Amino acid sequence: MKRLIASLLAGSICAYTFLGCSSQNVSTQSVTDSTGKTDKVITIDFPTTWVGVSTSAPWFKNREEEFNKKYAGKYKLDVEEIAGDQNYVNKIKVLYASNSLPDVIAAGGYNLIDMMQSKLVDLAPYLMEDPTWKAHISTEGLQVNSRGNKVYGIPIDKQVMGYFYNKALFKKAGIDKLANTWDEFFLQADKLKAAGITPFSMDTADSGWVTSLMLGAMIGQTDAGETFMNHAQPKNYNAPEFIDAATNIQKMFQNYTTSDAVGGKYENAASNFFAGKTAIIANGPWMISSFYDTTMAPDGFGDRVGVAAYPGNVMYDSGKIGFNVAAKTPEKIEAAIAFVKFMTSDESQRINLEMNGSIPDSPTVTSSKVKPLVTQTIRLGKNASRKINDFQSLWYANVVDEISVQYPLLAEGKITPTQFATALTAVAAKNK
Amino acid sequence: MNQKISTGTVVAAVFRWIFLTFITVISVGPLCWIMMSSFKTNQEILSSAFSLPSTFNFKGYIDALNLSPIFQYFLNSVIIAFASTALSVMVVAMAAYIIARTKFHGSKFIILMLSSSLLIPTAALLMPIYIIMAQTGLYDTRLGLVVVYAALGLPTSFFILRSHFQSIPHEIEEAAYLDGCSFLHTFISIVLPMAKSGLATAGILQFLTSWNEFMFALILTKSNKVRTLPLAMTYFTSQFSFNYTAMFAALVLAILPSILIYVLMQEQITGSLVSGSVKG
Numbered sequence: 001m002k003r004l005i006a007s008l009l010a011g012s013i014c015a016y017t018f019l020g021c022s023s024q025n026v027s028t029q030s031v032t033d034s035t036g037k038t039d040k041v042i043t044i045d046f047p048t049t050w051v052g053v054s055t056s057a058p059w060f061k062n063r064e065e066e067f068n069k070k071y072a073g074k075y076k077l078d079v080e081e082i083a084g085d086q087n088y089v090n091k092i093k094v095l096y097a098s099n100s101l102p103d104v105i106a107a108g109g110y111n112l113i114d115m116m117q118s119k120l121v122d123l124a125p126y127l128m129e130d131p132t133w134k135a136h137i138s139t140e141g142l143q144v145n146s147r148g149n150k151v152y153g154i155p156i157d158k159q160v161m162g163y164f165y166n167k168a169l170f171k172k173a174g175i176d177k178l179a180n181t182w183d184e185f186f187l188q189a190d191k192l193k194a195a196g197i198t199p200f201s202m203d204t205a206d207s208g209w210v211t212s213l214m215l216g217a218m219i220g221q222t223d224a225g226e227t228f229m230n231h232a233q234p235k236n237y238n239a240p241e242f243i244d245a246a247t248n249i250q251k252m253f254q255n256y257t258t259s260d261a262v263g264g265k266y267e268n269a270a271s272n273f274f275a276g277k278t279a280i281i282a283n284g285p286w287m288i289s290s291f292y293d294t295t296m297a298p299d300g301f302g303d304r305v306g307v308a309a310y311p312g313n314v315m316y317d318s319g320k321i322g323f324n325v326a327a328k329t330p331e332k333i334e335a336a337i338a339f340v341k342f343m344t345s346d347e348s349q350r351i352n353l354e355m356n357g358s359i360p361d362s363p364t365v366t367s368s369k370v371k372p373l374v375t376q377t378i379r380l381g382k383n384a385s386r387k388i389n390d391f392q393s394l395w396y397a398n399v400v401d402e403i404s405v406q407y408p409l410l411a412e413g414k415i416t417p418t419q420f421a422t423a424l425t426a427v428a429a430k431n432k
Numbered sequence: 433m434n435q436k437i438s439t440g441t442v443v444a445a446v447f448r449w450i451f452l453t454f455i456t457v458i459s460v461g462p463l464c465w466i467m468m469s470s471f472k473t474n475q476e477i478l479s480s481a482f483s484l485p486s487t488f489n490f491k492g493y494i495d496a497l498n499l500s501p502i503f504q505y506f507l508n509s510v511i512i513a514f515a516s517t518a519l520s521v522m523v524v525a526m527a528a529y530i531i532a533r534t535k536f537h538g539s540k541f542i543i544l545m546l547s548s549s550l551l552i553p554t555a556a557l558l559m560p561i562y563i564i565m566a567q568t569g570l571y572d573t574r575l576g577l578v579v580v581y582a583a584l585g586l587p588t589s590f591f592i593l594r595s596h597f598q599s600i601p602h603e604i605e606e607a608a609y610l611d612g613c614s615f616l617h618t619f620i621s622i623v624l625p626m627a628k629s630g631l632a633t634a635g636i637l638q639f640l641t642s643w644n645e646f647m648f649a650l651i652l653t654k655s656n657k658v659r660t661l662p663l664a665m666t667y668f669t670s671q672f673s674f675n676y677t678a679m680f681a682a683l684v685l686a687i688l689p690s691i692l693i694y695v696l697m698q699e700q701i702t703g704s705l706v707s708g709s710v711k712g
Contacts, residue, residue, distance in 0.1 A: 047654075052499050052667030053675045080654045083500075083666035087650055094651050097559045100566060108671065206671065267674045271478040286672055295474045295675070 041073060042335040044327075045102035047080035049088045055286050059355045067342050075335045085110065086206060089397075092116075101326035103336045106343075109159070109320050109392050110400075113145065113152045114233060114431070121325040122150040126337055133341060141361040144232075144319035144393055155322030156344045157358040159390050160381035161213060161284040162315055164291075164373075168304045169197050169279040182218060182248070182311045189256045192279050200252055201269035201281040202261040204407035207400045210269045211249060211261075211407060212391050213282035217310035218245035220388035229388035230318070233396055233431070237424040246410065246417035253411035262411045274301065284316075285357040285377045292371070307376050315384035319361065321393050395428075402427040463687070470680040477676045492677035493685075499678055500667035501656050502685060509661040510689070512574055513642040516581035520589050520638045521631055523582070528593035529619060533605075546587045554584065558651050565652050572654040580652065581642040588641075589634040596630030597623065632697055639693060661686050 050060035064077060082088045085108050095101050096116050105112065113120065124146075127134040134142075138158065145153030170176075170188075173195040179185035189199035202211045219225040225241035228234060253261060258278060260268045270290070273281040274297040281287075291302035309315045323343060327336040342348065349360035354367050357374045359381070381387070392400055406423050409415045415423070469477050470492045471485040496502060531539055561580060562571070570576030600623060608618045624631065646662040653659045665686065668679035 049670065052670060053673045053678075054670040055673050081656065082650070083663070083668075083670065085671045087666060090647075091650055094558050094562055098563050098566065100562075209671070266671060267669060267676075270672075270674075271474075275475070275479055283672070290673070295677070298475065 041076045042331050043076045043078045044104060044332070044335050044339050045078050045080070046104045046106075046339070047082050047088065047091065047102050048106060049082055049085055049108055050106075051081040052083045054083070055289060055356050056352070056358075059352050062351060062355075063343060063348055067339065070342070071338065075338060077339070103325065103327040103332055104339055105324040105326060107321065107324075109390070111321055111393055111395070111397060113147065113321065113324065115397055116324075116326070117147055117150070117152055119326055120152045121327065121333055121336075122152065123154060123325060123337070124149060124151040127151060136346060136362045136364065137344075138319060138361050138363055140317075140319035141322065142319070144389065145322055153322040153324045154340050154344050155320050155361040156349055157320055157352060158361045159284065159316050159318050159320050159393065160359045160377055161282070161390070162307050162309045162377060162380050163213075163217075163280055163282040164273070164287065165306050165308060166273070166276060166279045166304055167306050169195075169276065170306075173197055173279070178308045179311045180313075182221065185311045186248075186251075186256075189252075193256065198258050198272070198278045199256040199280055201273045201278040202252060202257040203264045203266055203269045204262055204411065205265040205404055207392065207404055208407045209266055209392075210282050211252075212403060213316065214252065215245050215249050216316070216388060216391055217282070217314050218248050220314045220386055221310075221312040226314075226386045226388060229394070232394050233428075234394070235425065235428045235431070237399075237421040237428065238418070239421075243417045243421050246420045249407075250410050250413070250417055250420075253407075254413070262408050270296075274298075285359060285374050288357045288371050288373045288377075291373070302371070302373070305373065307373050307380065309380045309384055313383075313385035315381050315387055316390055317381040317384055317387040318389035318393065322361070396431045398430060399424050399428050463691075466680050466683050466687070470677065470684050472677060472680075474674075474676050477680075490681075492681035495675060495678035496668070496682040496685065499675065500664040500682065501659075502661070502664045502682055504656055505659050505661045505664040506685070508574060508658060509643055512577045512581065512660060513639050515574070515578045516585070516642045517635050517639045519578060520582040520585050521593075521635045524586055524589040524634065525593055525624065525627070525631065526619075528590050529597050529623060531590075532594045532597035546590050550587045554647065558647065561648070562651055571652060572658055574658055576652055577649060577658070577660070580648055581645060582638075584645075584648075585638040585641050589638055592634045592637070593627065593630050596627045600626050636693060636697055640690060643690065 048060060050056040054060075064079065067075075068077060080102070082091055089107060089110050089112070092101070092105060092107065092112060093115075096112075096119060099119070101116065101119050127137075137154065141155035141158060142151060145151055145155060165178075169192065173188070173191045175188050175191055179188050192199040200214070202214070203209065204211065216229050219241050220229040222241055224239065225245075228239060228241060258264075258268075258272050260272075269278075269281060270283075270287070272278045274290070276298075285307075288302070288305075290296045291305050323340040325333060325336045325340060327333045344361070346360075346362055346365050349358075349362050349365045350367050352358045353360050353365065353374070354369045357371060357377075359374075359378055360366075391403075402424060406415065406420050410417065410420045465481070468485060471488050471490075472483075472492075473486075476483060476485060531543065565571045565576045565580070570579065604622060604626070605618055608622050613622070644662060645660075649660045649663055653663075665679070665682060668675050668682060
C-alpha cells in the first residue's frame with residue numbers, strides 16, 4: 001500500500017514537472033519587438049505588486065499591454081512580479097542598499113522617498129518642461145511627493161477615505177444616524193455591543209492599517225491634530241492629541257473589537273466585516289469592489305454598506321506617494337519618464353477609477369461607470385471640514401514598522417498610551 | 433485456551449489507543465484541514481474553519497493556476513532543491529569525512545568557523561550575497577540559488593555527517609586499505625554506504641530547507657523562469673485582497689513533494705535517528 005501511495009505521489013511529481021516544462025508563460029515580462037526596427041530598444045525595469053489577487057492586477061495588465069503597443073520597438077517593459085507590499089518594500093530596501101534600484105518604483109503608497117531620495121531622480125525639471133503634464137497633477141499630490149523644491153514622485157491616485165458601516169447591523173442596534181462626535185461614536189459602539197454586535201474591525205499586523213486609520217482620524221479632530229496628520233515625518237509623538245487617540249484605540253482593542261484583532265492582519269479585519277461579525281471598518285474605496293464579490297461577501301452585501309466621514313467631519317483626503325524614477329542613464333530616465341507619464345495619464349486614472357474605485361489624483365478625471373459608494377466617498381472628501389493624510393505616506397518607514405510591534409502591547413495593557421507614543425518617538429529619533 | 437486478560441492490560445491498551453489517536457489527529461488534522469479548505473469558498477472558510485465544503489469543485493485549483501505561475505515555479509523548486517541537495521551532500525560528505533578522520537593544523541579552526549556561521553542571521557546576509565550574485569552574473573539564475581542554498585545548509589549537513597563518520601569503526605577502513613583499496617575507493621565503496629542514513633538525513637534537511645526558502649528566492653531572482661514555489665504562495669494575499677480557496681489549493685500542490693520525500697525516505701530518517709542508540 002505504501003509503495004502504491006509512493007508511486008502515485010512520484011507520478012504526480014513527474015506530471016507537475018512535465019506541466020512546468022510547457023511553453024505557456026504567464027509572465028508579464030517580455031515585449032516582443034515586432035516592428036523590426038534596428039533602433040536600440042530601451043528596457044525599463046519595473047517591479048510591481050499588482051499581480052495575483054491584487055485588486056490592481058487587471059488594471060496593470062491592461063496598462064502594460066497598451067504601453068507595449070504604444071512604444072513597441074522603442075521601449076520594453078521588464079516587469080518583475082513581487083506579490084505582497086511588504087515583500088516589495090523589503091526587496092527595494094535591499095536593492096537600494098546595493099545601489100541597484102530599478103528604473104521605476106511604485107510602492108503602493110509606502111513612503112520610501114525619505115529613505116531613498118539620494119538615489120531618486122528629481123522630476124521637477126521634467127515637469128517644468130511639460131506644463132500640460134504638471135497641470136494634471138493635484139497640488140496635494142505634488143506636495144506629498146516633493147521634498148523642498150524637488151519632486152520625487154508622480155501620483156496616480158489620491159487617498160480619500162472614511163469608514164464603511166453595515167447599515168443592517170446599525171438598524172438592528174437601533175442606530176439611525178451617523179455619529180457627529182467621537183463621544184457619539186463610542187455611544188453607538190455601546191449600542192452595537194448591547195445588540196450582540198462587535199462594533200469594530202481592527203488589526204495590528206502589517207502596520208495595522210485599519211486600526212491606524214482610526215487612530216489618525218481621532219488625532220485629526222482638532223486643529224493641532226489636523227496639523228499633526230498633515231505634517232511629514234513627525235519625530236515627536238508625545239503630543240496630547242496623539243496620546244488621547246491612543247487611549248481610545250486601547251479602549252477599542254480591549255472592549256469593542258474581535259479577539260483576532262491583536263496579531264490579526266487586514267484579511268482578518270475585512271473578513272469579519274464581510275461576514276457581518278463587525279459593524280464598522282476603516283478603509284479606502286478600493287474595498288468597495290469586494291463588497292460585490294460573492295466569493296468574498298454574501299450576495300447583496302454591497303447594498304447593505306454605507307460610507308461615512310469620521311466624527312467631526314474628518315476625512316482622509318490627501319495626495320499619495322506615486323511612481324518614483326531611479327534610472328541612472330539619460331536614455332533610461334527618458335524611457336522611465338515616458339512610462340510614468342503613461343501610467344499617470346488621465347486615461348490610466350480613469351480606467352483605475354472604473355476598475356478599482358481608486359480616486360484619481362488628476363482633478364479633471366471623472367467617470368459615470370463607478371459604484372455609488374465611490375461617488376459618495378469622493379463627495380464626502382470634498383465636503384470634509386478637516387482633511388488629513390494617512391500615516392503610511394507621512395511617517396518614517398521605521399515608525400510604520402514599529403507600530404505593529406507596539407499595538408499588541410497597547411491592546412493587552414502592557415504599555416500605556418503615553419509609553420506607546422514614547423516608543424514611536426524613540427524610533428522616529430533614529431532617522432537623521 | 434482462554435487467557436484471562438488483566439484489567440491493567442486493557443487500561444494500558446485504551447491509553448495507548450487514545451495517545452495514538454491524539455498524535456494522528458494533530459499530525460494529519462492540519463493536512464486534512466488544508467485539503468478540505470481548498471474545496472470551500474472564501475465565505476465558507478472565513479465563516480467556519482471546520483465545516484465541510486458545500487460542494488466539491490476544483491475552482492480553487494483553477495484560480496491557483498491562473499493567479500500564479502505555479503507549475504513553472506514548481507519545476508524551478510524541484511531543480512534547485514535537488515541540485516542544491518546533491519551539491520551540498522556531495523561536497524560536505526567529503527569535507528566531513530576528512531575532518532572526522534584526520535587531525536591537522538586548522539581542523540579545529542574550520543570546525544569553529546562552521547559552528548559560528550550558524551549564529552549569523554540570514555537577514556544580515558541578504559545584501560552581501562545579493563552584491564556577490566550580481567557581480568558574478570549569478571543574479572536571477574537557478575545556479576545562483578543552488579549555490580546559495582548549498583552554502584546556507586552547509587554547517588548543518590557538516591555536523592550531521594561528521595558525527596556519522598565518527599561512528600564508523602576505523603577497523604573497517606584499515607581492513608580495506610590492507611586489501612589494497614585506495615583512499616578514494618574506500619570512501620566511495622565502504623564509508624559512504626555505511627553512512628547512508630546520515631546522508632539521507634542531511635539530504636532531507638537540505639532539500640526541505642531549499643524547498644521552503646523564501647527570502648533569498650525573492651531577493652536573488654527576478655524573472656518567473658527562475659523563481660521558486662514559496663514565492664508562488666504570496667500571489668494569494670495582498671494588502672487589501674485575498675483568495676484563501678486558491679491559497680489552500682496552492683498549498684496542497686506545494687506540500688505534496690514534502691510528503692512524498694518523507695514517505696519514500698522515512699525508514700532512513702527513523703534509522704538515522706536511532707542509529708547511535710545501540711552499541712556493539
